[in-house]
Amino acid sequence: MGRPTIADIAQRVGVSKGAVSFALNGRPGVSEATRARILEVAREMNWRPHSAARALGGARAEAVGLVIARPASTLGVEPFFAQLLSGLQARLSRQQVAMHLLVVEDSEAEIEVYREWTSAHRVDGFILVDPKVRDPRFAALEELGVPAVVLGGPGRHGALASVWADDREAMVSVVDYLAALGHRRVAHVAGLPGLRHTQRRMRALRDSVKRLGLVDAVSLPTDFSDAEGAAATRTLLSRGTRPTAVVYDSDVMALAGLGVAGEMGVAVPGELSIVAFDDSVLTRVTHPSITSLSRDTVALGGQVADVLLEVIADPGARRVVKTGTPRLVVRQSTAPPLLAR
Amino acid sequence: MGRPTIADIAQRVGVSKGAVSFALNGRPGVSEATRARILEVAREMNWRPHSAARALGGARAEAVGLVIARPASTLGVEPFFAQLLSGLQARLSRQQVAMHLLVVEDSEAEIEVYREWTSAHRVDGFILVDPKVRDPRFAALEELGVPAVVLGGPGRHGALASVWADDREAMVSVVDYLAALGHRRVAHVAGLPGLRHTQRRMRALRDSVKRLGLVDAVSLPTDFSDAEGAAATRTLLSRGTRPTAVVYDSDVMALAGLGVAGEMGVAVPGELSIVAFDDSVLTRVTHPSITSLSRDTVALGGQVADVLLEVIADPGARRVVKTGTPRLVVRQSTAPPLLAR
DNA sequence: TCCGGCAACTAGAGCGGTTTAGTACCGAAG
DNA sequence: CTTCGGTACTAAACCGCTCTAGTTGCCGGA
Numbered sequence: 001m002g003r004p005t006i007a008d009i010a011q012r013v014g015v016s017k018g019a020v021s022f023a024l025n026g027r028p029g030v031s032e033a034t035r036a037r038i039l040e041v042a043r044e045m046n047w048r049p050h051s052a053a054r055a056l057g058g059a060r061a062e063a064v065g066l067v068i069a070r071p072a073s074t075l076g077v078e079p080f081f082a083q084l085l086s087g088l089q090a091r092l093s094r095q096q097v098a099m100h101l102l103v104v105e106d107s108e109a110e111i112e113v114y115r116e117w118t119s120a121h122r123v124d125g126f127i128l129v130d131p132k133v134r135d136p137r138f139a140a141l142e143e144l145g146v147p148a149v150v151l152g153g154p155g156r157h158g159a160l161a162s163v164w165a166d167d168r169e170a171m172v173s174v175v176d177y178l179a180a181l182g183h184r185r186v187a188h189v190a191g192l193p194g195l196r197h198t199q200r201r202m203r204a205l206r207d208s209v210k211r212l213g214l215v216d217a218v219s220l221p222t223d224f225s226d227a228e229g230a231a232a233t234r235t236l237l238s239r240g241t242r243p244t245a246v247v248y249d250s251d252v253m254a255l256a257g258l259g260v261a262g263e264m265g266v267a268v269p270g271e272l273s274i275v276a277f278d279d280s281v282l283t284r285v286t287h288p289s290i291t292s293l294s295r296d297t298v299a300l301g302g303q304v305a306d307v308l309l310e311v312i313a314d315p316g317a318r319r320v321v322k323t324g325t326p327r328l329v330v331r332q333s334t335a336p337p338l339l340a341r
Numbered sequence: 342m343g344r345p346t347i348a349d350i351a352q353r354v355g356v357s358k359g360a361v362s363f364a365l366n367g368r369p370g371v372s373e374a375t376r377a378r379i380l381e382v383a384r385e386m387n388w389r390p391h392s393a394a395r396a397l398g399g400a401r402a403e404a405v406g407l408v409i410a411r412p413a414s415t416l417g418v419e420p421f422f423a424q425l426l427s428g429l430q431a432r433l434s435r436q437q438v439a440m441h442l443l444v445v446e447d448s449e450a451e452i453e454v455y456r457e458w459t460s461a462h463r464v465d466g467f468i469l470v471d472p473k474v475r476d477p478r479f480a481a482l483e484e485l486g487v488p489a490v491v492l493g494g495p496g497r498h499g500a501l502a503s504v505w506a507d508d509r510e511a512m513v514s515v516v517d518y519l520a521a522l523g524h525r526r527v528a529h530v531a532g533l534p535g536l537r538h539t540q541r542r543m544r545a546l547r548d549s550v551k552r553l554g555l556v557d558a559v560s561l562p563t564d565f566s567d568a569e570g571a572a573a574t575r576t577l578l579s580r581g582t583r584p585t586a587v588v589y590d591s592d593v594m595a596l597a598g599l600g601v602a603g604e605m606g607v608a609v610p611g612e613l614s615i616v617a618f619d620d621s622v623l624t625r626v627t628h629p630s631i632t633s634l635s636r637d638t639v640a641l642g643g644q645v646a647d648v649l650l651e652v653i654a655d656p657g658a659r660r661v662v663k664t665g666t667p668r669l670v671v672r673q674s675t676a677p678p679l680l681a682r
Numbered sequence: 683t684c685c686g687g688c689a690a691c692t693a694g695a696g697c698g699g700t701t702t703a704g705t706a707c708c709g710a711a712g
Numbered sequence: 713c714t715t716c717g718g719t720a721c722t723a724a725a726c727c728g729c730t731c732t733a734g735t736t737g738c739c740g741g742a
Contacts, residue, residue, distance in 0.1 A: 018702095018722065020699095022700095031719080034721085051461035054698080055393035058727070075423055082420075121392075255623075258626065258628075285567070287628055358728090359694090359732095372690065375690080393728080395729060398696080398730045686742105689738090691734100691737100692733105692735070692736090694734100695731090696729105703723090711714105
């Protein structure tokens, strides 16, 4: 015989399948004596629920979906995703909720996966990352009527819940700090240009530069890889008038930039100050250590999980949570520019 | 009406459910004309299979499971997992196979999850990581009769498939290299002591030291965290006779060790050579850059996925794949010891 | 003309649960 | 003694799909 089913239990106890179902799900309809007997036999027979069968009946899948439309290789490069996963898992696994993970080519494929997993009751909700400027995924998810939470904001995702950090404020605080140190030419090695938060950071930089009367405000978009981060840094440092400070949209790129500076004989922080927009082990252990905007990505993952579980429990709720604004942790890579004028 | 089912299609086309099922699954039993008509209506109605219903009938879940028994926080710290995931995803998503991911407390909980997901047809197979010295998970998986591949080896996992790298040979090559440079006191900041590969590395170090007639061969176990890596380094460097070279079981710990050396005024590589057992962006971009054993973790993930898919396709197959031995990439953190005697 | 064989299709059981409608029984109230 | 109401339980439908055992109709061959 294969795995025991409730029918097997029912037969052994001498009751009907229905009674067994009631007993196992702790709902009324059986006496305490019978319930105890059924539970005992179930344990004895090593019975376990068949989630597919439950799903057929319309029950929860006890899983959430995370579909990422990036080249699979970026998963490994950026600590961000790993930490996010880490935070998500910490919260989800406490409730015995699993996570369905898939990396796809593009948003179109991503939407297709949303459709499939939803109609197959494979997951109870989705986590949407990397919101883009005109993002077709919002509408798709709303149309499916499936619980979802958008990581990154603010607002404007229709009725979807979201968890977001204030990128604008963060960028402003960085530029303010650099300006206060005496920097007048600040450059920005940005991430993927299609992403909303990249756009927000670029805009915040431009606005700050104007407000503070600084000279330069170039933002170079990249794909977040160390290679493009290094290339962008090389471009910036090869110019006639170099920036005296560079803000990187990720810690990996900042690290790569630091390497390029060393290679080109540009002293950090003497001739060039470096700020990373993301904090991790990497920024702490290098020499010089890198001044970073620190946000607790693991905690962020936890919050996202929380909000998603809430929305799943009560699909009416529209939660928009703003997480703590990343705060600047000053380390050795920033200093007043030597040649301030 | 909710989502369309094959019954809806059948009604619309004017055939039976069975005919629709045959048509959609490309099996004989319907004429080409009918098949075309059914496929068209299915597309028109935006039909998608309900995987739970299929799973009930015993079909593939088109998903594999990865259950990790480590504190969720380590996921974010170590590039290893992120890269592994990256490689796994690259291969799996090509076949539209998803991944069920869960982080649990301990091996016991892990085994329980194996039981549940297996009996619920939630996944078609498992990837087992971090094989331990006396590991109850092998027997559990075999008993369940579910396809699985063990990452780490060699052999001795009963009938389970495995993918492994030769840790012993790798460690030997490191110690040989250090000895050739003139080092006589080599220390080892190891990973979790319960893991098989940690044991193998420790044994390989002891054997090499004996074979080469070196002086010292201490291995300090840690939990892979940067904190314990730093602490272990502090311990080693506080001794009366310091090691002149330290081998770290992970890149994060090597980085932390490098930081500690700087903090204690120990010159690298002058007074201390550092080797990392894992390669990633981290080791490349620091100053000095760190000599590392480089293995392509992303490719490793791909191989694991391949083997698992094979074993799922043909459960009889017992595949044991040995991946390329990590090779030493020499960078700036290793040099002959200044005070060789 | 009749029969065998095959292609094309149908009916319906089955997968493992959940859930609803219905039944049997019991004690208390009228 | 009947009636009511509640508890404890059963039988069976149902979820969406797969798959087997039939059934039908048509064609070719003797």
